[in-house]
Amino acid sequence: MQTILITGGAGFIGSHLTRLFVTKYPEYKIINLDALTYAGNLANLADIEDKPNYYFVKGNITDMPLLQNIFEEHRVTGVLHCAAESHVDRSITDPLAFVKTNVVGTATLLQVAKQSWNNDFDNKIFYHISTDEVYGSLGGEGFFYETTAYDPRSPYSASKASSDHFVRAFYHTYGLPVKISNCSNNYGPYHFPEKLIPLSINNILHNKPLPIYGKGENIRDWLFVEDHVKAIDIIFHKGKIGETYNIGGHNEWTNIDLIKELCRQMDLKLGRPHGTSAQLITFVKDRAGHDLRYAIDATKLKNELGWEPSLQFEEGLSKTIDWYLNNKEWLNNVVSGHYAAYYDEQYHKR
Numbered sequence: 001m002q003t004i005l006i007t008g009g010a011g012f013i014g015s016h017l018t019r020l021f022v023t024k025y026p027e028y029k030i031i032n033l034d035a036l037t038y039a040g041n042l043a044n045l046a047d048i049e050d051k052p053n054y055y056f057v058k059g060n061i062t063d064m065p066l067l068q069n070i071f072e073e074h075r076v077t078g079v080l081h082c083a084a085e086s087h088v089d090r091s092i093t094d095p096l097a098f099v100k101t102n103v104v105g106t107a108t109l110l111q112v113a114k115q116s117w118n119n120d121f122d123n124k125i126f127y128h129i130s131t132d133e134v135y136g137s138l139g140g141e142g143f144f145y146e147t148t149a150y151d152p153r154s155p156y157s158a159s160k161a162s163s164d165h166f167v168r169a170f171y172h173t174y175g176l177p178v179k180i181s182n183c184s185n186n187y188g189p190y191h192f193p194e195k196l197i198p199l200s201i202n203n204i205l206h207n208k209p210l211p212i213y214g215k216g217e218n219i220r221d222w223l224f225v226e227d228h229v230k231a232i233d234i235i236f237h238k239g240k241i242g243e244t245y246n247i248g249g250h251n252e253w254t255n256i257d258l259i260k261e262l263c264r265q266m267d268l269k270l271g272r273p274h275g276t277s278a279q280l281i282t283f284v285k286d287r288a289g290h291d292l293r294y295a296i297d298a299t300k301l302k303n304e305l306g307w308e309p310s311l312q313f314e315e316g317l318s319k320t321i322d323w324y325l326n327n328k329e330w331l332n333n334v335v336s337g338h339y340a341a342y343y344d345e346q347y348h349k350r
């Protein structure tokens with residue numbers, strides 16, 4: 001009997017991961033610990049909340065007594081650590097929030113796992129879900145490998161790099177059985193509309209400008225979120241202890257080309273004349289320290305564990321748009337409340 005603690009399970013990737021584990025492994029007990037920040041939303045899990053192997057705990061990963069209770073009461077054997085502050089723009093405005101959750105929160109979780117497992121590490125796993133942004137920024141050529149030196153350049157990526165270092169330090173110093181994966185940009189259903197793709201879908205629906213930072217020449221490597229969580233499942237069960245695995249889509253797009261493709265598909269789906277949505281594209285002031293290019297080499301994961309992305313980007317984007325068009329209530333709920341104030345603050349000066 002495995003008891004797996006998923007942190008941040010009410011967020012974007014965490015909710016897909018929780019759904020996959022709850023439904024694929026009914027014999028596992030899955031505990032979702034989430035603080036329900038602006039990014040956490042229990043509606044993301046409405047379809048599985050009544051499953052008998054699913055438990056939700058509202059709480060913060062920096063709360064050591066709470067973590068100790070959870071480990072003690074539920075006899076946690078595995079951790080899938082997803083909880084984080086995840087948006088680069090917010091890290092520029094409020095870096096310390098990222099230190100608290102991403103660095104202190106991860107270190108607290110590691111310490112509780114170490115104490116609770118008390119050197120009995122058989123059949124235990126502490127898996128940290130991390131990002132390719134720890135490797136820094138690429139020029140026009142090359143890829144990020146598992147061996148690429150860390151070079152984080154935003155407060156977000158610096159906090160994630162720091163948390164990766166703590167995870168490895170607990171492995172080397174105490175023998176804690178850890179795994180890390182560093183993934184490229186995800187997209188798909190339940191993505192909070194502060195990030196480029198869902199923000200643009202929402203703006204197209206409301207005929208609002210599509211803010212493109214700088215000249216739109218920055219490049220990201222996009223992966224459908226369900227492919228990401230399938231990779232996590234494989235690494236969790238078959239990956240080697242102490243190892244790092246890169247996960248990526250081999251799918252590089254400049255931001256401007258991506259948004260043009262999104263506009264083309266949205267026009268078709270909304271029955272608007274071709275070119276209507278693209279007229280909303282607006283070039284705005286660049287993000288401070290904007291990383292030029294991310295590109296993952298995921299050969300190790302393919303060769304060792306046989307994982308490859310299953311979806312072509314155009315198809316994944318189409319599925320994503322359809323999901324937002326069919327879930328307008330979800331979208332309208334998440335853009336009500338604090339979202340308008342956030343949006344004004346981020347974009348009014350640009």
Ligand code: NAD
Nearest residue numbers: 008010011012013035036037039040060061083084086186
């Ligand atoms: P998200 O912002 O959508 O969700 C984060 C979740 O963590 C939310 O449910 C939030 O309520 C919860 N949370 C935040 N602070 C918490 C705290 N102190 N205690 C408990 N819960 C807290 O993030 P996401 O995009 O789903 O990213 C999940 C993880 O994957 C993060 O670690 C991120 O760094 C990593 N990642 C994301 C991407 C991506 O493209 N989104 C790519 C690679 C890696």
Ligand code: DAU
Nearest residue numbers: 086087088131132133184185194195196211212213218255
């Ligand atoms: O690479 C993995 C990372 O991808 C994750 O670790 C992060 O959690 C996730 O947020 C994402 O980071 P990015 O900064 O790449 O994602 P974002 O959607 O914020 O931006 C994607 C690109 O689009 C980036 O070059 C900035 C640009 N952009 C973004 C927004 C929100 C715009 O041009 N306009 C915008 O309004």
